Amino acid sequence: MDSLRTGTKSESLLKQEFNITGGDFVNAGESSIKIRNTLRDIGIDSDIIRRIAIAAYEAEMNVVMYAERGIMRIDVYRDKILLAIDDKGPGIQDLDLAMQPGYSTATEEMREMGFGAGMGLPNIKKNADTFKITSEVGKGTKLEIRILLDGKND
C-alpha cells in the first residue's frame, strides 16, 4: 500500500518525455496534446488537465521560439503532477523582467505570427501550484512546475 508508506519521497507512477525542436513552429503544440491525452486516460480531473495543457503549451512554445532544443518531462505522482522543461538555448538575462506580464524579447516576425505577447511565463506561473525557474545565460533554462492533485481517485 503506497499510501501507508511514510516519508515525503513518493515515487513517480508515470513518466513521459518529449523532445522539442527549436524553430519548429509546424509541430509546436504536439507534446501538450499528447500529455493531455495521457492524463485523460488515467482519469485526471479536466480542470487540472487544462491547467497542465496550458502550461505545457506555453513552455513548449518558449523552447520553439527561443531555444535550440529542449526536453519536456512529465511525472505523475500520487498527489501531484510535475512538469519539467529543460532547454539548451540562450538563457534568460533578467528573470524578474521575464516574469513581468507583457515583457517579451520576441522578434518582429514572431509577433507577426501572434506569439511573443509577453504572457508565456506569467501564464505558466498562474496555472501552477509551484513554479521554479533557473537560467544560465548562453546555456539554457530549466523550468519546473508542480500541480497538486486532490487525490480523490486513490
Added chain:
Amino acid sequence: MERMTERTFTHSVKVDIPKCIGCVACMKACPTKAIRIREKKAFINYDRCIDCGECLRVCPHNAIVPLTTLFSDLDQFKFKIALPSPVFYTQFGPDVMPNEVLAILKELGFDHVYDEALVCEMISVATEEYLDENKSPRPMISPICPVVVRLIQRLFPSLCKNILPLEPPREIAAKNLRAEVAKQYKIKSEDIGIIHITPCSAKMVSINHPESMAKSHLDGAISIREVYNKVMMKLKRNTHMLMMQTQTRISGIGLGWSIEGGEIRGMKYTNSVSVSGLLDTIRILEDVESGRLKNIEYLECLICPDGCIGGPLTVENRFVAKSNVLRLIRHFGGKKRVNSDLVKKLYRENFFSFKRAVEPKSFPPLDRNRNVAIQKLKHKEDLINELPGIDCGVCGAPDCRTLAEDVVRGDAKLEDCIYKSKE
C-alpha cells in the same frame, strides 16, 4: 411502433443490421471511435457517440439510419407547427422563395408555419449583450450546433464553461411560438406539436435529451430528406402558386446562419472566428483548450462542412445550397429587422438563458483507480508498439491504437489482430 419507442433513445442514428455488411467505412469515419465491427456488423457505443452523422454520410449501404420524426408521426398532435431550419429554403433551386416553401408546408398539413431567421437575428443581439456583460472566459463558443456541445462535453470537458449559455434559435422560436399560438388559437399548449425541419439528426437528440434544460420546447425534428419529395412535387405542379402571406418579414441576417460565418458576420465583436467541419472544429477546440485563443471573443463552430447547409440530411449539394443562401441574403438585404431594445429587455428577463449549465461528460479513464489506470496505460503503450500499426480495421477496431485500448479495457483480445494471430 418500434419507431415510437426509439424516440426516447439518447442517440440520433442506428444500424440497420440486415443491411450492414460489416465494412469499415463508418468505423473509420467516426471521430470519437465509437464504432466497432463485431461479427460482421457495425456496433455503436452510444456513450462515445456525439451524433455528428459522419457514419450516416459515409455508409455505402444505407445501413445507418437517422432516428428523426416521420411524417406519419405528426398525427399525434392536434395542432402542428412547422419550424424549418433556414437551410430548408436553399434546397429547391435558385428561384424558390421562403414564402413559397412555407406556404407549401401548410398545404402539406401543418396548421401553422414559422420562419426561424428572425429569431436568429434576435439571438445575435442577445449574444452581444452577453459578451458585453461577461468579459471572461474567452472565447465564448456558440451553442447552436448540438454536436459541438456534445463534442465539448466529451472531448473538451474543461471548455463547458465557454459555451455561450443562450438557447439556439430553434428553441427560442419554439418557446415563443407555443405561448403565442396557444393564445391566438385558444388551444392547450400540450396539444401543439412544434416540429423542426432539420438538416441533421443531432437536433433530434437535442430535443429528446437537451443538455441545457429539462425539456425541449420542440416536439420533434423531421429530416429535410423526409419532406423534400413532397415539397418538390407541389412546387413542380403548382406553377402559379398562391402566394400566401405567411410571413413577409424574412430576416436576411438570420438566413445567413445556415452557412459558416453567418452568426458572426454582423457582430460588433469583430475579433470572432468561424469554423466548420469536424476535423477543423476539433483542431480549433484543441487550441482553445491550450489557452492560445484567449484573444478571440467569440467562436462559431459548426460540425458540418460549410455549416448547416452541409448537413447529412440535406438533399441539395452544399455548394449550390450556399449559392442559394447568398442569393436570398442579397434579396432580403442586411437590414436589421428586430427591435434591439425589446430583445435586450427579454435578455434581461433571462428569456434566452440556459436553464442549467452544460455539464462535462468525459470519456471514462482506462480505470477508475488511478494506479490501475497507469498500469493499463503502460500496457497500452506496449501493445501499440507490438501491433503492426497499419490500421487495417480487420480486428473490428478503427486502428491499432484503439485495439490496444480495447484490449486493456477488456473489450477485445490481442489475437483479434490478424497479424498477431498469425504469429
